[in-house]
Amino acid sequence: MTAKRDIHLLDVTLRDGSHSMRHAFTEEQVRAVAKGLDQAGVEYFEVSHGDGLAGSSLQYGLSLVDELKLIEAAKEESKQAKISVLLLPGIGVKEDLQAAMKAGADMVRVATHITEADVAKQHIEFAREQGLKTVGFLMMAHMAPVEKLVEQAKLFESYGAEIVYVTDSAGALLPHEVTERVHALKNSLDCEIGFHGHNNLSLAMANTMAAVDAGATYVDGSLRCLGAGSGNTQTEVMVAVFDRLGIKTGVELYPVMDVANETVAKFMPRPQEITGSSLIMGYSGVYSSFLLFTQEAAKKFNVDERDILVELGRMKAVGGQEDLIFQVASEISKKQNR
Amino acid sequence: MTAKRDIHLLDVTLRDGSHSMRHAFTEEQVRAVAKGLDQAGVEYFEVSHGDGLAGSSLQYGLSLVDELKLIEAAKEESKQAKISVLLLPGIGVKEDLQAAMKAGADMVRVATHITEADVAKQHIEFAREQGLKTVGFLMMAHMAPVEKLVEQAKLFESYGAEIVYVTDSAGALLPHEVTERVHALKNSLDCEIGFHGHNNLSLAMANTMAAVDAGATYVDGSLRCLGAGSGNTQTEVMVAVFDRLGIKTGVELYPVMDVANETVAKFMPRPQEITGSSLIMGYSGVYSSFLLFTQEAAKKFNVDERDILVELGRMKAVGGQEDLIFQVASEISKKQNR
Numbered sequence: 001m002t003a004k005r006d007i008h009l010l011d012v013t014l015r016d017g018s019h020s021m022r023h024a025f026t027e028e029q030v031r032a033v034a035k036g037l038d039q040a041g042v043e044y045f046e047v048s049h050g051d052g053l054a055g056s057s058l059q060y061g062l063s064l065v066d067e068l069k070l071i072e073a074a075k076e077e078s079k080q081a082k083i084s085v086l087l088l089p090g091i092g093v094k095e096d097l098q099a100a101m102k103a104g105a106d107m108v109r110v111a112t113h114i115t116e117a118d119v120a121k122q123h124i125e126f127a128r129e130q131g132l133k134t135v136g137f138l139m140m141a142h143m144a145p146v147e148k149l150v151e152q153a154k155l156f157e158s159y160g161a162e163i164v165y166v167t168d169s170a171g172a173l174l175p176h177e178v179t180e181r182v183h184a185l186k187n188s189l190d191c192e193i194g195f196h197g198h199n200n201l202s203l204a205m206a207n208t209m210a211a212v213d214a215g216a217t218y219v220d221g222s223l224r225c226l227g228a229g230s231g232n233t234q235t236e237v238m239v240a241v242f243d244r245l246g247i248k249t250g251v252e253l254y255p256v257m258d259v260a261n262e263t264v265a266k267f268m269p270r271p272q273e274i275t276g277s278s279l280i281m282g283y284s285g286v287y288s289s290f291l292l293f294t295q296e297a298a299k300k301f302n303v304d305e306r307d308i309l310v311e312l313g314r315m316k317a318v319g320g321q322e323d324l325i326f327q328v329a330s331e332i333s334k335k336q337n338r
Numbered sequence: 339m340t341a342k343r344d345i346h347l348l349d350v351t352l353r354d355g356s357h358s359m360r361h362a363f364t365e366e367q368v369r370a371v372a373k374g375l376d377q378a379g380v381e382y383f384e385v386s387h388g389d390g391l392a393g394s395s396l397q398y399g400l401s402l403v404d405e406l407k408l409i410e411a412a413k414e415e416s417k418q419a420k421i422s423v424l425l426l427p428g429i430g431v432k433e434d435l436q437a438a439m440k441a442g443a444d445m446v447r448v449a450t451h452i453t454e455a456d457v458a459k460q461h462i463e464f465a466r467e468q469g470l471k472t473v474g475f476l477m478m479a480h481m482a483p484v485e486k487l488v489e490q491a492k493l494f495e496s497y498g499a500e501i502v503y504v505t506d507s508a509g510a511l512l513p514h515e516v517t518e519r520v521h522a523l524k525n526s527l528d529c530e531i532g533f534h535g536h537n538n539l540s541l542a543m544a545n546t547m548a549a550v551d552a553g554a555t556y557v558d559g560s561l562r563c564l565g566a567g568s569g570n571t572q573t574e575v576m577v578a579v580f581d582r583l584g585i586k587t588g589v590e591l592y593p594v595m596d597v598a599n600e601t602v603a604k605f606m607p608r609p610q611e612i613t614g615s616s617l618i619m620g621y622s623g624v625y626s627s628f629l630l631f632t633q634e635a636a637k638k639f640n641v642d643e644r645d646i647l648v649e650l651g652r653m654k655a656v657g658g659q660e661d662l663i664f665q666v667a668s669e670i671s672k673k674q675n676r
């Protein structure tokens with residue numbers, strides 16, 4: 001028997017939450033969350049290192065437990081739920097995806113920066129050949145104009161993606177901006193549209209509602225918001241809100257609340273609040289990987305880290321441009337001492 | 339020099355936050371928050387027991403420090419900010435308001451249940467006579483149909499209220515419901531409209547934006563969300579979001595972030611997360627005062643407290659009907675054992 005659903009809910013606790021857990025999920029934790037999500041009727045959930053398959057490294061943080069082992073464990077606990085993995089081309093390769101499939105993955109989300117969909121071509125084609133449910137995941141979606149987003153999403157679709165996601169990695173989008181983006185994709189693509197939100201501006205839930213209202217049919221959440229930055233749209237709250245709106249998710253409220261509050265809340269290292277750093281990331285639209293460098297540069301040049309982040313956001317700096325941070329800090333310092 | 343503002347921001351950290359602090363604000367904490375809000379350019383902030391003037395009692399919780407002393411301290415720290423107090427007729431009386439004025443209050447918000455505006459007549463008239471900025475505060479605004487809200491708001495206006503608030507005490511309203519309510523008031527009243535949100539459904543910020551979009555000019559927030567239930571709209575995040583929207587609050591972002599993160603975050607007893615209890619309160623639309631009784635009744639009758647809260651919400655139970663909780667629990671238990 002399949003639950004009746006108007007939209008498809010995908011829980012990312014066991015992937016985006018990996019950031020907040022410093023990649024230290026235990027097999028026991030993964031089994032408990034997987035079992036709870038499955039029993040509550042959650043249709044998809046994602047298990048991978050926070051930075052995707054093979055993310056475990058000195059650069060991105062070493063996983064405590066091999067993600068393949070965690071995928072296997074999650075698969076064993078799932079009677080109906082399907083398991084997604086995240087793949088960032090350049091970090092993960094085809095062999096990682098094959099191993100993940102063997103461990104139990106049913107779906108892959110191939111993720112690229114908003115302007116770099118073309119690097120995902122071979123991965124998406126390969127995933128489709130393997131029979132995986134295949135998704136294109138356009139990260140930092142706030143950083144490009146709508147036309148660019150549409151162009152990149154069309155590339156994903158042309159490679160074979162069955163769903164294309166608008167991914168608000170920095171929690172920087174406002175609801176009307178989500179509406180505009182999802183509408184544009186609905187008008188230009190035939191595939192389904194997804195939305196992945198972060199709560200840096202306290203708008204993850206509102207943005208998710210705006211996305212669904214504009215036609216998105218896949219939405220991401222995490223239990224107790226466990227995820228990067230200020231965390232994600234809160235899965236169990238989303239179930240309650242869509243129930244109030246009369247939109248069927250196929251997920252039962254009390255069981256999904258139970259796994260959030262009886263399981264996740266008990267092992268999460270700290271609550272997912274909107275702190276100074278996460279707010280300024282959403283406000284300025286820069287990604288979390290800049291934060292540590294920015295704090296270092298702020299100290300070195302005796303300037304406010306927020307001024308650096310806001311300037312980086314204005315410049316639309318992207319990952320890999322970390323050198324720029326010190327340059328910006330130096331410029332701000334010079335201006336202030338003039 | 340007065341800051342240019344499109345909307346007026348009122349911070350309730352030192353009043354609604356009293357609930358989360360179990361009414362144990364110290365004078366030192368109040369001075370630090372007041373000074374920080376004042377320096378950041380916040381126009382109004384509220385200082386009172388969580389349940390309003392004279393709320394300090396066994397029933398509502400005893401204040402650690404007399405609220406009049408806290409009002410005086412806050413006033414001393416304020417160069418430009420005006421100080422509001424909350425008054426619930428029946429808890430506070432005219433003499434309490436006079437004492438608060440003497441201590442430094444510039445504004446009073448007279449609060450009643452959504453259907454009971456008439457009990458506020460004498461308090462509002464008295465406040466106007468005394469020259470206070472006078473506000474009507476309609477609590478649990480989700481519990482009455484829009485026509486009833488308009489009727490009650492008109493009563494407030496006829497008594498002399500200069501601003502009438504839609505107060506979403508249980509964090510139960512959805513954005514389109516806020517829009518509908520504020521629009522209806524704008525179309526029927528001449529006075530200004532305010533909105534006070536709670537975050538139980540992760541929609542406080544979205545609801546506040548909806549209110550402003552519909553014409554509200556006064557909006558409440560609290561630093562780090564410190565307040566009842568899941569807390570309030572987060573003041574410093576609201577400043578960032580309205581700045582992004584080009585709506586002037588007259589508040590400077592970094593200083594208001596500093597008081598949130600360097601002061602409030604350091605003394606708040608726990609983070610304002612959306613937990614199981616606060617979510618179900620927003621979902622079912624019942625007020626926080628029911629929670630302890632409900633937990634007791636759930637235990638006694640061996641039923642899920644959520645089933646009781648949802649049923650109470652459906653019945654539109656209000657404060658004072660606490661006996662009903664045990665009756666509902668008993669009925670649910672009988673049905674389940676049939």
